[in-house]
Amino acid sequence: MKLVIGWLYASTMNIYGDRGNVIALHRRAEWRGIRVEIREIGIGDPIPEDVNCFFWGGGQDQEQAAVAADMQGTKGEALRAAIEDGASLLAVCGGYQLLGHEYRPHNAAPQPGVGLFDAVSTAGPERFIGNVIVESEWGELVGFENHSGLTTLGPTATPMGRVRVGRGNNGRDGTEGARYRNAVGCYLHGSLLPKNPALADWLVERALARRRGDVQLEPLPDTIESMAHAEAVARAAATR
Amino acid sequence: MAPETITRRDPRLIAALTAAKVTSAAIRRAGRGGGTAAPGLVAERIDPSLLGKIARRLPSGAIVVAGTNGKTTVSRMLADILQAHGLRVAHNRSGSNLARGVASALASQADLFGNPRADIGVIESDEAAFPEIARQVQPSLVILNNLFRDQLDRYGELDAIASLWRPALQRLPETTTLLVNADDPALAALSEAIPARRVTFGLDDRNPRYLLDAIPHAADAKVCRTCGDVLTYDRLYSAHLGAWRCPKCGATRPPLDFAGTNLALHGVDALDLDVARASSPDHPLSLRLAIPGLYNAYNAVAAAAGAATIGIPAGTIASALGDYRSAFGRIERVTYRGHLLTLALVKNPVGFNETLRMLTIATGGLAAPTLIAINDLTADGRDVSWLWDVDFELLADGTAPLSTTGIRAADMANRLKYAGLHANRIYPLDADLATGLDTFVDALPAGAPGYVLLTYTALLGLRQVLADRGAVEQFWEQ
Ligand SMILES: [Zn+2]
Numbered sequence: 001m002k003l004v005i006g007w008l009y010a011s012t013m014n015i016y017g018d019r020g021n022v023i024a025l026h027r028r029a030e031w032r033g034i035r036v037e038i039r040e041i042g043i044g045d046p047i048p049e050d051v052n053c054f055f056w057g058g059g060q061d062q063e064q065a066a067v068a069a070d071m072q073g074t075k076g077e078a079l080r081a082a083i084e085d086g087a088s089l090l091a092v093c094g095g096y097q098l099l100g101h102e103y104r105p106h107n108a109a110p111q112p113g114v115g116l117f118d119a120v121s122t123a124g125p126e127r128f129i130g131n132v133i134v135e136s137e138w139g140e141l142v143g144f145e146n147h148s149g150l151t152t153l154g155p156t157a158t159p160m161g162r163v164r165v166g167r168g169n170n171g172r173d174g175t176e177g178a179r180y181r182n183a184v185g186c187y188l189h190g191s192l193l194p195k196n197p198a199l200a201d202w203l204v205e206r207a208l209a210r211r212r213g214d215v216q217l218e219p220l221p222d223t224i225e226s227m228a229h230a231e232a233v234a235r236a237a238a239t240r
Numbered sequence: 241m242a243p244e245t246i247t248r249r250d251p252r253l254i255a256a257l258t259a260a261k262v263t264s265a266a267i268r269r270a271g272r273g274g275g276t277a278a279p280g281l282v283a284e285r286i287d288p289s290l291l292g293k294i295a296r297r298l299p300s301g302a303i304v305v306a307g308t309n310g311k312t313t314v315s316r317m318l319a320d321i322l323q324a325h326g327l328r329v330a331h332n333r334s335g336s337n338l339a340r341g342v343a344s345a346l347a348s349q350a351d352l353f354g355n356p357r358a359d360i361g362v363i364e365s366d367e368a369a370f371p372e373i374a375r376q377v378q379p380s381l382v383i384l385n386n387l388f389r390d391q392l393d394r395y396g397e398l399d400a401i402a403s404l405w406r407p408a409l410q411r412l413p414e415t416t417t418l419l420v421n422a423d424d425p426a427l428a429a430l431s432e433a434i435p436a437r438r439v440t441f442g443l444d445d446r447n448p449r450y451l452l453d454a455i456p457h458a459a460d461a462k463v464c465r466t467c468g469d470v471l472t473y474d475r476l477y478s479a480h481l482g483a484w485r486c487p488k489c490g491a492t493r494p495p496l497d498f499a500g501t502n503l504a505l506h507g508v509d510a511l512d513l514d515v516a517r518a519s520s521p522d523h524p525l526s527l528r529l530a531i532p533g534l535y536n537a538y539n540a541v542a543a544a545a546g547a548a549t550i551g552i553p554a555g556t557i558a559s560a561l562g563d564y565r566s567a568f569g570r571i572e573r574v575t576y577r578g579h580l581l582t583l584a585l586v587k588n589p590v591g592f593n594e595t596l597r598m599l600t601i602a603t604g605g606l607a608a609p610t611l612i613a614i615n616d617l618t619a620d621g622r623d624v625s626w627l628w629d630v631d632f633e634l635l636a637d638g639t640a641p642l643s644t645t646g647i648r649a650a651d652m653a654n655r656l657k658y659a660g661l662h663a664n665r666i667y668p669l670d671a672d673l674a675t676g677l678d679t680f681v682d683a684l685p686a687g688a689p690g691y692v693l694l695t696y697t698a699l700l701g702l703r704q705v706l707a708d709r710g711a712v713e714q715f716w717e718q
Contacts, residue, residue: 146623
């Protein structure tokens with residue numbers, strides 16, 4: 001069994017501690033004796049065949065436009081095909097926006113998306129900043145949002161969860177993120193997975209299960225993770 | 241440059257200054273500290289151009305220092321050098337670096353007619369406030385240190401600062417000198433083709449001991465601002481700072497007018513370096529500083545270059561910098577219950593990486609048990625995700641234990657776990673700073689030293705705890 005992480009645009013879209021998510025996937029597999037390889041997929045690189053778990057972080061506007069162009073055509077198709085075939089994926093902020101149909105920035109041309117999620121994102125007038133708690137099928141997810149983009153889900157999209165604390169996709173409908181098959185996109189940026197090990201383990205499990213049926217990961221002693229989760233819940237309650 | 245006439249009376253300015261002084265006195269009588277911007281707020285309501293009016297009357301003009309890391313240190317170093325040269329310096333030393341705080345500081349150092357009781361101004365400017373401060377002050381010299389990710393939840397993204405600065409730098413007149421860190425590719429690009437005179441500084445040391453092999457994760461500006469290709473480095477010193485070039489379009493670090501060379505870092509205690517001027521490369525200025533770390537080498541080059549640019553003699557620069565002691569919170573030493581504690585402020589990934597480098601460069605691993613205190617209040621940055629951009633992985637090989645405290649003690653402990661530290665070295669302690677400190681100190685061997693790394697409000701809190709308990713200051717500056 002091998003976890004092959006495809007880290008999309010590791011050098012250009014990687015802010016707000018996004019790499020914490022890759023570190024969490026890596027460690028949690030390694031602690032169970034699972035071999036891990038990390039493939040960085042930059043601008044101009046093809047999607048490697050053997051990746052079973054993707055991560056795509058957030059970026060600044062300049063970088064995001066170049067990445068949107070790179071994902072058009074065969075590369076975006078290859079990523080969609082991998083997800084249809086059961087690969088897992090986590091995308092945050094900019095990566096999440098570019099997995100929808102389109103991202104429309106302020107005063108600049110719309111950036112075409114991959115179309116994996118039935119969603120459209122638009123630059124909004126306000127920045128949503130703060131601690132977030134989301135009710136989801138992976139339990140209570142804690143994180144921090146910092147985005148001015150507003151995402152509206154289409155009729156065929158499923159949200160990742162519903163915000164109990166925080167603004168979520170657009171500040172109006174209470175949804176946060178999107179989910180399609182084993183792909184999850186959301187605005188809970190950097191270091192989402194280290195504090196939410198249930199979601200991290202699900203992504204690892206789904207990745208390993210691609211082409212080999214059911215996989216059950218052994219539980220890990222998550223004492224410090226649970227403390228960090230509880231601390232984040234308390235901060236979200238106290239600060240928003 | 242001729243100052244505006246001293247005798248001209250400006251009724252609005254006089255009213256504003258009177259109100260500011262009344263407010264300051266009221267704050268002092270009430271015994272409240274920290275209200276450094278309140279007199280500026282009152283005065284600004286009466287005369288919105290007060291800052292510029294006072295600054296432009298400074299006989300030798302004003303110097304504005306901005307940039308993510310080191311602006312406090314560089315402006316304090318410069319003020320010390322100018323004072324050593326016999327100049328009276330108006331300086332917003334007590335803290336606030338927003339336009340209002342600068343106005344307050346200058347108002348408190350002026351008479352009621354708005355005539356400054358100083359010869360020259362040294363103004364530390366917040367990144368976001370820089371365009372407004374530069375517009376009002378019309379500085380003779382601007383020093384830009386670097387541009388890093390810092391408190392992103394306050395400013396939005398780094399591009400936002402760059403796009404604020406671009407027009408502000410274009411507006412600087414030909415009579416202004418812009419001293420810019422050319423090792424920072426973003427600053428080099430922002431300062432291209434502007435009317436002001438550009439003077440560059442940076443490091444040009446070739447000792448492999450002080451070079452990084454690969455660009456650290458926390459670095460920001462990795463792409464060429466001309467063509468978008470990924471930059472490469474002939475020599476990389478810190479974060480994205482170094483001798484950079486673009487393999488595609490040929491853009492490269494501009495030649496350095498002032499270059500730091502012959503660097504020698506002495507752990508947490510001191511550093512030596514030479515500052516060579518391109519116009520007289522054979523006569524470098526040799527500096528010995530009683531402050532540590534590679535980031536302070538950059539600060540010293542910036543301050544020395546700034547002072548040399550305005551004609552301060554080399555001997556004065558070297559002796560003032562030799563006497564310079566750490567600015568608030570950078571490195572402090574305190575004896576508490578028989579233990580020498582070294583306190584360091586950590587406020588962003590780049591600064592944290594440099595501190596970890598400083599603590600491990602002499603010995604290869606952490607030499608002493610370490611306490612890390614992380615808060616997430618506004619002044620610390622409410623988002624603690626930045627801890628994942630710090631390279632704690634380089635602590636994985638040592639044996640010294642690491643304890644955590646502060647509001648985000650558990651988050652910090654979790655970060656250390658995922659950095660690959662053995663579980664038996666990680667101690668998540670109580671979030672309360674006083675309790676955390678005592679648990680940490682209780683576990684130290686008798687008489688053994690410890691390191692304490694803290695975010696801004698955790699440092700303020702811990703200093704209060706130490707002061708309440710009568711801990712002996714070795715050196716720190718109020
Ligand atoms: Zn280029």
